[in-house]
Amino acid sequence: MQRDANDGKMPATGKATGDGMARPREFDERTVLDAAVQCFWSRGYGATSVRDLMQSTGLTGASLYNAFGDKRAFYQKALDHYVDGSISDRIRRCEQLPPREAIGAFFAEILKRSLEDRDRKGCMLVNAALDLAPHDAEFRTAVAAVLGRIEDFFRRRIEAGQAEGTLARSLPARDLARHLLGVLMGVRVLARVRPERALLEGVIAPALALLDEQPGPEEGR
Amino acid sequence: MQRDANDGKMPATGKATGDGMARPREFDERTVLDAAVQCFWSRGYGATSVRDLMQSTGLTGASLYNAFGDKRAFYQKALDHYVDGSISDRIRRCEQLPPREAIGAFFAEILKRSLEDRDRKGCMLVNAALDLAPHDAEFRTAVAAVLGRIEDFFRRRIEAGQAEGTLARSLPARDLARHLLGVLMGVRVLARVRPERALLEGVIAPALALLDEQPGPEEGR
């Protein structure tokens, strides 16, 4: 979706249209999106006004509407920007670790972020999942796709761990991955109401124990 | 908090104040709160206008403000009403079952409700947890208290099951209860984006398996 690879120094080309090139943008799209993410992330979609966005980005309304479309489209782009910079990056970093470490590191990072999150913004994707997705099919599809990528990350690591014998085989990787996805959502929700280390560790620990569990020679009754 | 025990037939006394009793209410408080719950539940706090509430309840603005205070207070009362009729009732019903059945029935009910929830309203408490609680200390306390009651329900049942040997003792009841609370939140979130039976069952099943797990004679390494 990004048009230029301007690394954040000067104006940026904008989109190169047609014949006579005209006045270039005075703002850096990445910086503006960062500011928009902060707004939408902390206040939610409905509670963020276009005027809030104008103040946070330093742009006027006309500039925002010109560059990003209406409020909903702007949120869409801000969410994409957040996912790219936060979730995709985390998956990319964790998926090249050994199975058990990958999942442990993933949740360790979530735990850390949740406890450091002083203004209780939570995860912008989870917020979008409850704020916009239920009543907007387009957002629902987009959010579901990202959740699917997280689920796939879990499943691939679990399958690898089960194959090499470092992770429990007592349950199918498919279900374990779904379980971890659910726990992840749960942590993100609980952290916004009760951001207590003991609580969140208590939520996560059994899920990890489930991965490590020894089958026990005598099974089933 | 409720003042009268009017069982939903006629006007209701309202509050009995001072000297000369005056004109009694024409509406039934419970019916009005039911309508308000539907509104706030499906649209959220911010997206529900007072005019929406007027239409759904059939009352005029003045009546609403007279009887329930401002919009925030009205939401507060609607949320209380929801919790009383939905969550408290579920806990009350499940906690008198045997430990494993109590937890199984609890999640079976959540699963059923989530899959039948065609307009993806989710759980009003979870919605409140992400909508209002993060930025409103009073709501945060209230939501946290209800979450604490759910957690306590889990813990008491797990402790009972561990004591009688029907539930796994490999993890402390405290953590298992927190884990179940997290999974519950996760299911409620995921259901609003991907209300698929296979997904939600996949989230829940490993948590239940964790409770049933046989320790296996040789443990720890």
Add this chain to the structure above:
DNA sequence: ACAGTTTTAGTTCGATCGTTCTAGAATGCA
């Protein structure tokens, strides 16, 4: 230098927001 295009800044629009106000209607108690 000129033409063409796009960005800026600020104003303005109609709609809707939460809330309050002005009436009048209805009731209990003296």
Add this chain to the structure above:
DNA sequence: TGCATTCTAGAACGATCGAACTAAAACTGT
């Protein structure tokens, strides 16, 4: 029957919402 009180209905309030409009400024390509 009157008085006090609380209900109802609906209009109205100022504020703010998302979005569009009007010009002026800034830049590129020829």
